[in-house]
Amino acid sequence: xxxxxxxNTLDFSGNLIQVRGxxxxxxxxxxxxxxxxxxxxxGQVLACSEAEATVQVFEGTAALTRDGTAVRFLGEVPxxxxxxELLGRAFDGLGRPRDDLPPLLGR
Numbered sequence: 001x002x003x004x005x006x007x008n009t010l011d012f013s014g015n016l017i018q019v020r021g022x023x024x025x026x027x028x029x030x031x032x033x034x035x036x037x038x039x040x041x042x043g044q045v046l047a048c049s050e051a052e053a054t055v056q057v058f059e060g061t062a063a064l065t066r067d068g069t070a071v072r073f074l075g076e077v078p079x080x081x082x083x084x085e086l087l088g089r090a091f092d093g094l095g096r097p098r099d100d101l102p103p104l105l106g107r
Contacts (some may be wrong), residue, residue, distance in 0.1 A: 004072065012061050025073050
């Protein structure tokens with residue numbers, strides 16, 4: 001996991017954040033977006049180059065500001081346990097249960 005937070009190098013466009021100066025970031029990598037109030041949102045890298053990364057923020061960018069937002073890249077891609085227990089269940093875009101049943105456990 002990367003302990004580098006990118007601040008004040010962010011540009012917002014809809015639910016996307018362009019992180020200028022981001023280095024060693026991979027496509028599909030998960031990101032943590034910290035708002036000025038300390039709340040956390042989850043994102044995923046949609047595009048990257050040697051000098052910047054574009055992060056889609058799953059919970060949206062409403063109320064995020066350039067001065068108060070920090071982005072940290074987690075060095076991992078999203079994972080989901082796949083099994084027959086998925087049948088009939090409802091999940092959000094991050095694979096978290098939305099049906100008030102417990103999370104799936106891998107075997």
